Amino acid sequence: MPTPPPELSVIVPFFNEEGSIGPLYAAIVAAVEPLGVAFEMLFVDDGSTDRTLELATQLARQDPRVRVVRFRRNYGQTPAMAAGIEYARGATLLTMDGDLQNDPADIRLFLDKIASGYDIVVGWREKRQDHLLRRKIPSRIANWLIGKVTGVPIRDNGCSLKAYRATVMKSIPLYSEMHRFIPAMASIAGPRIAELKVRHHARQFGKSKYGLSRIYKVLLDLMVIKTVTTFMARPLLWFALLALPALLLGLVLTGYSLLAPLLQGVPPPLSIAGAGVLFTSSALILLSGGALAELVYNVGDIRDKQFSRLTLRVWKQGAGDR
Amino acid sequence: MREPEISVVIPVCERYDDVTALYLEYQTGVARVTTAYEFVFVLDGPHSDVLQALHRLVARGERITIIETTRAFGEATALTIGFEHVSGGTVMTLPAYFQIEALEIQRLVRALDGADVVVGHRWPRAGGWFESLRRRIFHGILGWVTHLHFHDLGCGARAMTRPVLAELQLYGDQHRFLPVLADRRGFRVRELDVRQSSRDACNRAYTPKDYARGFLDIFTVFFLVRFTKKPLRFFGMLGASMFGAGGLVLLYLVVQRLWNDQSLADRPALLLASLAVVFGLQLFALGLLGELIIFTHARDVKDYAVDRVIHYPAPDELRPTHSDADQLAAR
Numbered sequence: 238m239p240t241p242p243p244e245l246s247v248i249v250p251f252f253n254e255e256g257s258i259g260p261l262y263a264a265i266v267a268a269v270e271p272l273g274v275a276f277e278m279l280f281v282d283d284g285s286t287d288r289t290l291e292l293a294t295q296l297a298r299q300d301p302r303v304r305v306v307r308f309r310r311n312y313g314q315t316p317a318m319a320a321g322i323e324y325a326r327g328a329t330l331l332t333m334d335g336d337l338q339n340d341p342a343d344i345r346l347f348l349d350k351i352a353s354g355y356d357i358v359v360g361w362r363e364k365r366q367d368h369l370l371r372r373k374i375p376s377r378i379a380n381w382l383i384g385k386v387t388g389v390p391i392r393d394n395g396c397s398l399k400a401y402r403a404t405v406m407k408s409i410p411l412y413s414e415m416h417r418f419i420p421a422m423a424s425i426a427g428p429r430i431a432e433l434k435v436r437h438h439a440r441q442f443g444k445s446k447y448g449l450s451r452i453y454k455v456l457l458d459l460m461v462i463k464t465v466t467t468f469m470a471r472p473l474l475w476f477a478l479l480a481l482p483a484l485l486l487g488l489v490l491t492g493y494s495l496l497a498p499l500l501q502g503v504p505p506p507l508s509i510a511g512a513g514v515l516f517t518s519s520a521l522i523l524l525s526g527g528a529l530a531e532l533v534y535n536v537g538d539i540r541d542k543q544f545s546r547l548t549l550r551v552w553k554q555g556a557g558d559r
Numbered sequence: 560m561r562e563p564e565i566s567v568v569i570p571v572c573e574r575y576d577d578v579t580a581l582y583l584e585y586q587t588g589v590a591r592v593t594t595a596y597e598f599v600f601v602l603d604g605p606h607s608d609v610l611q612a613l614h615r616l617v618a619r620g621e622r623i624t625i626i627e628t629t630r631a632f633g634e635a636t637a638l639t640i641g642f643e644h645v646s647g648g649t650v651m652t653l654p655a656y657f658q659i660e661a662l663e664i665q666r667l668v669r670a671l672d673g674a675d676v677v678v679g680h681r682w683p684r685a686g687g688w689f690e691s692l693r694r695r696i697f698h699g700i701l702g703w704v705t706h707l708h709f710h711d712l713g714c715g716a717r718a719m720t721r722p723v724l725a726e727l728q729l730y731g732d733q734h735r736f737l738p739v740l741a742d743r744r745g746f747r748v749r750e751l752d753v754r755q756s757s758r759d760a761c762n763r764a765y766t767p768k769d770y771a772r773g774f775l776d777i778f779t780v781f782f783l784v785r786f787t788k789k790p791l792r793f794f795g796m797l798g799a800s801m802f803g804a805g806g807l808v809l810l811y812l813v814v815q816r817l818w819n820d821q822s823l824a825d826r827p828a829l830l831l832a833s834l835a836v837v838f839g840l841q842l843f844a845l846g847l848l849g850e851l852i853i854f855t856h857a858r859d860v861k862d863y864a865v866d867r868v869i870h871y872p873a874p875d876e877l878r879p880t881h882s883d884a885d886q887l888a889a890r
Contacts, residue, residue: 297869305869309745316863324868410857461791461850472851479844483837497824506824512833519837526844530851537855 243302245269245276245348246327246403250317251293251335252283258292261337262303268341272348278303280335281321284311318419319411322401330406334397338366340436347400347433356405356428356548359391359420360398366439379455386459387421387466391432394418398435402428405547418462425466426544472534476527480520487516563597563622565589565668566647570637570715570734572603575655576758578612582621585653588661592668599624600655601641604631635729638737642724650724652737654715657758667718667751675723675746678709678738679716681755693765697773704781705739709750712736716753719746726864732772736780743784745864790849798842805835 247265251258262278269276280293282305290307297303306324308317318332329351333339339360350358367373376395384390399419409423420430464475490513498505567589571578582598589596600613600623613625624644628637638652649668659679670677684691694711702708712735719741726744733740742748785793809832815821823829853860 294869298871301871303870307866307869309864309866312745312863320863320865410854411862457789457792457795460795461789464791464847464850469851469854472847475847476844479840483840506822508826508829509824511830515830515833515837519840522841523844526841526848530848533848533851534855537852 241275242326242328243275243277244327245274245329245331245344246279246321246325247276247341247344248279248281248318248321248325248330248332249335250281250283250314250321250332251285251289252311252317253285253287253289254335255285255288255292257335257337258289258296261335261341262296262300264337264341265344266300268344272345274348276302277325277327279321279325280305281317281324282307283313283317284308315411322406322411325403328403330401330403332397332399332401336440338438338440339396339398340438343398343433343435346435347398350431350433351400351402354429355431356402356426357420357423357430358400359393359430359432360396360435361391361393361432362396362437363434364437366437382455383418383421383459386463387418387424389421389424389430391420391430393432394420396435396437408543408547418458421462421466425469426547428548469534472530473524473527476523476530480523480527483516483523484520487513487518487520489513491517561595563595563647564593565596565649565651566599566645567596567651567653568599568601568638568641568645569653569655570601570603570634570641571606571609571655572631572634572637575606575609576657578609578655579616581655581657582616582623584657584661585664586621588664589651591662591665595647597622597624597645597647599626599641599644601637602627603634603637604628633731633734635731635734638734639727639729642727645724648721649718650721651718652715657756658714659716659759660754660756663716663753666753667716670749670751671718671720673747674749676717676719676738676741676748677751678711678748679714679753680709680711680750681714681759682710682752684711684755685759697777700777701739701780704777705784707739707742707748709738711750712738714753722746731779732776733779735776736783739780739784745866790853791846794842794846794849798839798844798846800839801835801842802839805832805837805839808832809836 247269249261249265254261258280265278278300280296280303282290282293290305293303293305297305304324306320308320321332322330329348331344331347333341343360347358347360365373376393380392380394383394401423405426405428406423409419409426411419411422420428424430490509492513494505494510494513497503497509567585569581569585575581578600585598586596598621600609602609602625605627610625610627613623617623617625626640626644628640641652642650649671651664651667653664659681663679667677667679694713698708698710698712701712717737723741723744723746727737727740729737729740738748738750782793808828812823812826812829812832816823
C-alpha cells in the first residue's frame, strides 16, 4: 500500500558526506517531528564513492520516512536537486545542503512562510561562515549580477536552504548548472518569493565540494535565464531586436552606396555596398530565425500560459464562498 | 525451452560473410558461457541468400529470430530493431563478418561483472602502418572531444546488460558510438582486448566519403556529448568572439575614416569585418534557437540517470526508469 503523500519533503543531496549524513538525519528528525507535520526525507546520493550510500541505506531501513535516490555517477548539484524535486511527494519541498552548514532548526520558519502564502522561500546566510575572499566576495558580486539581470533581487542565491510550493516548483525546468538560479528560473511562473535569515555553520566534516564555477559559465547561464524567463513567449521579438541594428546599418550603407554615384559622380563604392548587403541580408535571416523560433515554441510542450496557471488567484464576483 | 540468458544480435548490413559458418562459430563461443542463448539476425534490407541460409538453420532447430527490413536503414536502426526482440538478461552484438575470435565471446561476457557495457578492442591488430595511424587519429580526436578513451569503436563485438538497451536511442551512424552514448547515460563502460579473427580482412579501402563521414560523426558526437543541454554556451561563445573581432576591426576602420581621413569605400577589410559581425550574430541566434528547443522540451531532457531508489519497507512504486525491475528480472 502506498502511503499517503506527506506534507513536507526534505530534499538533501549528498556527495561523499559520510560524516554528515547521520547527524543531519538526527537534526532533521529532531527539528521537524515536534511540528506535527507528516514529512519524508529524500536523500539524493550523487554518486558518492565513500560510505554515504551505505549509511543512507541503513537510515532508510530504520526509518520508512527516508527514501534514497541513488545516481549512477556523480552529476553535480543541479541534477541532484532536480532529481530530488522530481521524486519528492510532499506538498512543500525543502532543499538543504548535506554538509551540516544549514540548520534544520530553521525549517519551521520556512514552513510558516509557505503557509502564509509564499510560493518560494529563500534562505539568506546573513552571517556566513566561509572564506571571505574565495567565497563570500565572489558570491556577493554574483548575487548582485543575478539580481540585476533577472530582476529577482535575492541577497543569497547560493544558499541551498530553500522551500518551494511543490505545484510551482515541479513545473519549472531545471537543467545545466542552474542551482544558483532556481528562484530566477522559477520567476517565469511569477511566484511570490520571500527571504528568510538563516543560521549558517562552518563545515564540520569533509571539504567543500562545490566551488564557485567559472565566471563565463555563470554569465552565459545568466543570459540563458534572462532569455528564457523574459522572451520565451515572444521569440520573434527577441530576434527582431537582434535584427534591428543590423537592418538599420545595412540600409544606411546600401543607401549611401546607391546615392554616392548620383550625388558625387564617383563610381559605386564596392566595399560599402557589400557591407550594406551583408547586414541587410543578415537581418532578414535573423527575422526568419525568429519565425522559426515561434514555430518551435508553438509545437513545444511548455507554454507561458501554463506557468501563469501555477500561481494565479481567482476572485469571482457573485460566485459565493465555496 | 529455457528462457535465454544471452541474446546475440547480429545486424547484417553491407558487409557480411557466410552466415552458416559464422553462426556455427559464434555458437561454439557462446555455448562456452551458457547453453541458454538465442540469436537475432536483423537483415538490413533484402539479402535473399542470407535469409535462405538462416531459414535452413531455423529448420534444423536452432534458436534464431530473423528480422528483415524492406530497405537498408543502417546498422544503428538494425541494432535497435534487434534489441526490441531480445529476451536475455545479457545482450551481445556481434558483427555479421569474422572480426574477433569466437572464443573471446566468453571473456566479453564475463567482463560484465563490474561493468554495464563491455566493448571489444581488436588487439594485436593486423594491418599496415597507415591503417593504424588513421585509427589513432580518429580515436585521438574522439578522445579529446569526449574525454573518453576508446581504441576500437569499429569493433562490433559488445556485451551489455539489459537496462542499457532500454535507455539507448541509436540512429544514423551512431552504432559506432554506442559505448560513448552508454557512458553518457551513466553506465560503466569497459574496453577489453580481444584477439582479432584471422579472417578479418581489414584492408578495406577508405574512400574520401568515408573520411568525411568519420569527421561528421565526430562532430555529431561532440555536440551530443558536450552541448546537448547548453547550446548557447557553444554558439554563444563562438558567435560572441566572431562578433567582437569583427566589431573591433569595424571600429578601427571608422576611427581611421573620421580622424585619418582614410576613405572606407576602397577598403576590403570593411567587407571582411562586416562578414565577421554578421556571422557572429547568426551564430548567436542559432544558440538562442537551440536554447529555446531545449527549454520547450526540458521535461524530456534529464540531466541525470537514477541507478535505484531505496525505500523500505514497501517497494517503491515511483520509479521512472525500468532499470530496477529489469535488474531484478535478470537475476
